Amino acid sequence: MPDALTKLLRDRDWLLADGATGTILFNMGLEAGDAPEFWNETEVAKVRALYQGSVDAGSDLFLTNTFGGNAARLKLHGAEARAGELSRMGAEIAREVVDKAGRPVVVAGSMGPTGEIMAPMGPLTHEAAVEIFHQQAEGLKAGGADVLWVETISAPEELKAAAEAAALVDMPWCVTMSFDTAGRTMMGTTSGAMSRLVSKLPNAPVAYGANCGVGASDLIRTVMGFTGDIPVIAKGNAGIPKFHDGHIHYDGTPELMADYAVLARDAGATIIGGCCGTTPAHLKKMRAALESTPRGTAPALDVVAERLGGFSSDSDGTDGRGPTRDRSTSRRRARG
Numbered sequence: 001m002p003d004a005l006t007k008l009l010r011d012r013d014w015l016l017a018d019g020a021t022g023t024i025l026f027n028m029g030l031e032a033g034d035a036p037e038f039w040n041e042t043e044v045a046k047v048r049a050l051y052q053g054s055v056d057a058g059s060d061l062f063l064t065n066t067f068g069g070n071a072a073r074l075k076l077h078g079a080e081a082r083a084g085e086l087s088r089m090g091a092e093i094a095r096e097v098v099d100k101a102g103r104p105v106v107v108a109g110s111m112g113p114t115g116e117i118m119a120p121m122g123p124l125t126h127e128a129a130v131e132i133f134h135q136q137a138e139g140l141k142a143g144g145a146d147v148l149w150v151e152t153i154s155a156p157e158e159l160k161a162a163a164e165a166a167a168l169v170d171m172p173w174c175v176t177m178s179f180d181t182a183g184r185t186m187m188g189t190t191s192g193a194m195s196r197l198v199s200k201l202p203n204a205p206v207a208y209g210a211n212c213g214v215g216a217s218d219l220i221r222t223v224m225g226f227t228g229d230i231p232v233i234a235k236g237n238a239g240i241p242k243f244h245d246g247h248i249h250y251d252g253t254p255e256l257m258a259d260y261a262v263l264a265r266d267a268g269a270t271i272i273g274g275c276c277g278t279t280p281a282h283l284k285k286m287r288a289a290l291e292s293t294p295r296g297t298a299p300a301l302d303v304v305a306e307r308l309g310g311f312s313s314d315s316d317g318t319d320g321r322g323p324t325r326d327r328s329t330s331r332r333r334a335r336g
Helices: 004-011 022-027 036-042 044-057 071-077 080-099 126-143 156-169 191-199 216-223 254-267 280-292 301-308
Strands: 061-063 106-111 147-153 173-177 179-181 207-212 232-236 241-244 247-250 271-274
Touching: 004 106, 022 036, 022 044, 036 044, 036 080, 044 061, 044 080, 044 280, 061 147, 071 080, 071 126, 080 106, 080 126, 106 126, 126 147, 126 156, 147 156, 147 207, 156 173, 156 191, 173 232, 179 216, 191 207, 207 216, 216 232, 216 254, 216 301, 232 254, 254 271, 254 280, 254 301, 271 280
Parallel strands: 061 106, 106 147, 147 173, 173 207, 207 232, 232 271
Antiparallel strands: 241 247
């Protein structure tokens, strides 16, 4: 039997993912510096409301509140021994929401980066990274996650470790990297390099792509650089972050994110969602746009820039050029 996500992908030509986790939890009262994963035990109603908001907005899948639920990240809070337990709790709450949804919705067990630099550049060995991811994956599986969702990865070595952990726990998995500067991840990986990497893995992901990064226009340009037959994920931020009155706000309106969703689909993405700053209000507009707008051809880059704002650099990373700022267009055109 195919897994829940693969089954949906066979039946649909696009799926709506969820939006931000941190943005919503901060709006609910999470304090900066606190581990959101503790809320899976102490604030169950709020975590349930986070998940329910995505389902009510029309998401076909949503990520669990476990992004930082690995031992390396939880060590900062003295809770490294609870990685599997807190991840299981996050997935169990999600399972409860999905089981009452009345339609197919996929629980994606979020697994973020370790936050450490891998060997040979840093101290984290491949074996240690695999064990960190494996421990969290076991918790997510026990809690009822349908698929592992490895996200915001920068280093190919860490991606490989997560892939091995997914194989150990015998679960389908997806992966997204974060492309921040001139179409590259923090560790220098381009969209083309990521495509080549996932195509050579012994256990290929169900889908792969990009999340977070600079802004929606840059993310779509990255999506257009992916190649191969594996379904592509696009989870872009809701605009550009701006610091105002002591808080970070994203300037992407629901209308802008609706444009982004359609452009992402036409650019080749199959699973489309939002990342930082994306709320249920954005998701509702995105779903409506995807349902009502006929599929088009891949957009030209000048069309992407006109509708979503200019790119943060001249290069998409695949041409070998280093990061240079694009001063020909503004990074974001005011909307609404």
